[in-house]
Amino acid sequence: MTATDRAATPAARTRKGILPWRIERRPDPDRIGVYRLVAVLVGLAISLIVAPILSGVPVGDFYKAIWTGTIGTALGWSNVLTIAIPLTLAGLAAAIPYRLSLWNVGIDGQMLMGAWAATGVGLWLPNAPGPLLILVMIIAGLIAGALWIVIPTWARVAFGVSEVITTFLLNFVAVAWLVYWCTGPWRAPGVAGGIRAAQVPEQSWLPMLDIHGAQVNLGIVLVPLLPVAFWAYSRFTRRGYEVTMLGANPQAGGYAGMRVKRHLITAMLMGGAIAGLAGAINMLGTSHELSPGLTYNTGFNGLVVAVLAGANELGVLALSAVYSLLLAGGGSLGIIGVSSDLVFAIIGVTLVFGSLGEAYARLRLVRTTPRGASSPTAPPPSITPSLPGSTESEGAS
Amino acid sequence: MEPAALAGTQSGTSHASALDLRFMVKRFGAVTAVNDVNLAFSAGEVHALLGENGAGKSTLMNLAAGFLAPDQGEIWVGGRQVRFGSPRDALAVGIGMVHQHFRLVDAFTVAENLAIGADDVSPRTSSRQLNKRADLIAEQFGMPVQSARLVGTLSVGEKQRVEILRTLSRGTRVLILDEPTAVLTPEESEGLCENLRQMAAQGTCIIFISHKLKEVLSVADRISVMRKGNLHATVPREGCDVVSLSRMMFDDVSDEFASVALTPYDGARSDVVVVEDLVCSDDRGAAALRGVSFTVRDHEVLGVVGVAGNGQQELEQVITGLRQADSGTVRIGGEPVRDVRSAMGAGLAHIPEDRMGSGLVGSQPIWRNAIMRNYRTAPVTQGGVIRAKVARAYAADLADRVDLSTRDVGVLVQHLSGGNAQKLLVGREFDGDRRAVVAVNPTQGLDVKAATTVRTRLLEARDRGLAVLLISADLDEVLTLSDRVVVIYEGRIVGEFTDAASHRDVIGRYMGGGHLSAESPGTSDSDSGATDDSD
Structure with missing residues (x-):
């Protein structure tokens, strides 16, 4: 009886066949994250081998475009870093609720609302000094993002309404809201083409940094800072401990007297606020003006990052870096005539591989010959969940 | 082996039993949930399977219906030995099981639910035909349903009727019901028992899992009592009463x-x-x-x-x-x-029934589980920060005192045996x-x-x-x-x-x-x- 005696765990579902093996569910897998990360990288490698063949351009050109568009040139680096800012924040905005199994599918909407509030402040106080204005605009963005998730949070906590649907649908409301402001009160004067608002005051534009020739706005400092800060908070603080335990087993949280609802509310509002921050930073650092297309689906990419990272904040940081490279490379593929949608296909492939990796971690092959007495004291529980409807766990737990 | 159970098997040789379980064994780790059980069921009887929680009755029936694979034993249906790889295989020879939790689609109508997986229905079948088909099924088995209603709007009893009808409509000759009355009101329970008697009269074999003595006495023809994985006795209902049955369920002190x-x-x-x-x-x-x-x-x-x-x-x-x-x-x-x-x-210390479900977090290490009671205050937490060193030292000390199989407090609790997990939980709850x-x-x-x-x-x-x-x-x-x-x-x-x-x-x-x-x-x-x- 060793603590890691896996062979002693029970068979949940079995398929009898000719082969002396069968696939079993592993009731209590660990190291899922490792399986998933490896699977993502395998998916990425396969995609990057197959994609150029399908793209119809010479293979050499394909890789060269990706190289120059990402880490091969200073401009490429600028692109990668600029993309990484909102993507990392969006990944966090998804990961923080996801730690408690809550899905924030409304990050794009919250980003837009964050950018909207920041723009409002900027247009309202055109003559305020730069640093103060930036601070107030960012705070406005945080608050607006959090407010945009209040209704889904309330519906979820008070009535059990799925936050997936409510957060998702509010994305469209946010777009409509921005279209109104960009075509109405804040319309850019005398400019044709595109729905966008007037530029925010120039002193509120985020300063540009020069990192070995790569130009990127000040928001880049948040990219390592926030994930590490949130990771440390989850790992070392009392409330982080509660979230960890609650996320792994909500029942146990209630049993230990943790305030489950309060944690759900905090996680949702925090996710919304960080999305709002991402929107404000994106507007202040790159476009300097509000438009409904500001986010380029960053929210959904952030959700992919958070899910593949298993809601681990450092995983978000790492995977955001990988996807920023991918997205920047995809952008430069457009220049040589390859549809940049190819990148979204690759992201999809990695997502599928990541899920497969997770499924693989939950299964194992075992011999069908009886195990006999080789497994004396194993934990008997965990079989019940896979049995539809057997609440009475006979002999187990 | 109980004489009564043996008699059941022997009667199966004269005319083939509807379902005959022989030498069934199922172990979950160290626990033997079903221990060498022999039991035969005949067509046209309502057979109650009685026993306390954990007696093995649900496990035995999950083996019979293909939800679990037995470690040892044979299943005979109508005089032929069968092997089930899945519940589908069991349904194919006429054995269907209805669990306490229904597998119905709330957003579909009753008729649509009855059509899921059925052979005589194609995607082009109109909803009128589906409703007609559902009415026919309901009539055939004497259980009225409202075919066009959405299942989500039905009461629990009505949903159960749909689930039973769905199982029966697959040609089920042995219908296993796992604690069917647990979710029902008393009136609904009576109605169900009435229906079961009618079905049995038409030749269906009904196996009724329960731990409610009165109910079993009112509905069953024969009663099998299980205790701790063993078949204790199979008796006809005549001559049984609450006293004799409870004596069979809770026998002498071992x-x-x-x-x-x-x-x-x-x-x-x-x-x-x-x-x-x-x-x-x-x-x-x-x-x-x-x-x-x-x-x-x-x-x-x-x-x-x-x-x-x-x-x-x-x-x-x-x-x-x-x-x-x-x-x-x-x-x-x-x-x-x-x-x-x-x-x-x-x-107040609390040792909950479902230790892995609520008292412990299996995917977390021992030390995080050990501090679930005292993480809020010093010395484990100071200034809102959990001091991992103190927590680990506390957990190691606790592991030592309750004599856990491992002193490595980084081991995930899900890798502990049931006994060690309970030692940890009890030790934590009593400490302080x-x-x-x-x-x-x-x-x-x-x-x-x-x-x-x-x-x-x-x-x-x-x-x-x-x-x-x-x-x-x-x-x-x-x-x-x-x-x-x-x-x-x-x-x-x-x-x-x-x-x-x-x-x-x-x-x-x-x-x-x-x-x-x-x-x-x-x-x-x-x-x-x-x-x-x-x-």
Whole structure:
């Protein structure tokens, strides 16, 4: 009886066949994250081998475009870093609720609302000094993002309404809201083409940094800072401990007297606020003006990052870096005539591989010959969940 | 092997049984859930499978219906041996099982649900044809349904009817129902029993899993009693009553309790846990507790026995602060329990029934689980930060004291055996300043050695002066460990016993609702210890 005696765990579902093996569910897998990360990288490698063949351009050109568009040139680096800012924040905005199994599918909407509030402040106080204005605009963005998730949070906590649907649908409301402001009160004067608002005051534009020739706005400092800060908070603080335990087993949280609802509310509002921050930073650092297309689906990419990272904040940081490279490379593929949608296909492939990796971690092959007495004291529980409807766990737990 | 069970097998040789289980064995790790069971079922009978929680009846039927694969044994259907790789295989030879939780699509109509997976339906079948088909099925089996209604709008009883019809419409000749009345109102239960009798009259074999004695007596032709994975007896209903059945369910005290014994305590005792007039509903809003009052004193174990589902779960939840009572109060050492934290603050330890489900977090290491009670305060937490070193040292010390199989506190709890997980949980709950403990089925699923350890710990706690409330479905355990025993039945305390071990027959009868029958207690001298609560 060793603590890691896996062979002693029970068979949940079995398929009898000719082969002396069968696939079993592993009731209590660990190291899922490792399986998933490896699977993502395998998916990425396969995609990057197959994609150029399908793209119809010479293979050499394909890789060269990706190289120059990402880490091969200073401009490429600028692109990668600029993309990484909102993507990392969006990944966090998804990961923080996801730690408690809550899905924030409304990050794009919250980003837009964050950018909207920041723009409002900027247009309202055109003559305020730069640093103060930036601070107030960012705070406005945080608050607006959090407010945009209040209704889904309330519906979820008070009535059990799925936050997936409510957060998702509010994305469209946010777009409509921005279209109104960009075509109405804040319309850019005398400019044709595109729905966008007037530029925010120039002193509120985020300063540009020069990192070995790569130009990127000040928001880049948040990219390592926030994930590490949130990771440390989850790992070392009392409330982080509660979230960890609650996320792994909500029942146990209630049993230990943790305030489950309060944690759900905090996680949702925090996710919304960080999305709002991402929107404000994106507007202040790159476009300097509000438009409904500001986010380029960053929210959904952030959700992919958070899910593949298993809601681990450092995983978000790492995977955001990988996807920023991918997205920047995809952008430069457009220049040589390859549809940049190819990148979204690759992201999809990695997502599928990541899920497969997770499924693989939950299964194992075992011999069908009886195990006999080789497994004396194993934990008997965990079989019940896979049995539809057997609440009475006979002999187990 | 029981003679009655053997007789069942032999009758199967003269004319083939509808379902014949031979030498069935199923183990889950160290626990043998089904131990060498032989049982045959005939067409046209309603066969009740009776037993306490954990007796193995659901597991046995999950083997028969292809939801689980047996470790050993043979399944014979209509004189042919069969092997099931999945429930689908079992359905193909006419064996269908209806679980407590329905697998229906709420957003589909009754007719659509009945059509899922059916061979005679194609995607082009119109909804009118589907409804007509559903009406025909309902008529054929005598269970009326409203074909066009959405399943999500149906009551639980109606949903169950749809689920049964769906199983029957696949040509099921052996219908297994897992605790079908557990989710039903009394009226719905009666209707169901009526339907089952009709189906049996038409030649279907009905297997009815239950732990409710009265129900079994009203519906079954034959009754098989399981105890701890073994088939105890198969008897015809004629000649059975609540008393004889409960005796079969909770037989004599086995010697597994030899090493634990209650030492007499002569000191003065004062009330620690005071429960007054608790009224509480279950999750479905039905009355679960209907005015429960009792006290537990220091240096005392109060055992609460009852057939599962008579309010024990709600009682546990209210006392530990997990559930709000509709009325009534719980006080621990004079302090009222309002929520989990106030119960913990009053010094209540809690050993929940489902240790991995609620008492521990399997995917987290031992040390994080060890501090679940004391992580809020110093020395584990300081300035809002968990001091991992202190926490790990505490966990290592705890592991040492409760003699865990590993001293590596980084090991995930899900890799501990059931006995070690329970040692960890019990050790954590008893560590510190405690006045009382609520323990629910604390030895369920444990092997004898681990169970003895846990029982010893409970008695040690009592001898240290704690008030122990032991809620258990294991009658032997309660009788061995308790100073006093109360019987809970349909949300009420229906009897209180001191010197309970010598009144096991009476207690068994009370558990089955036998106190309500005409037979008055006090007819035999064994009843002298009983004092009825008047409520």
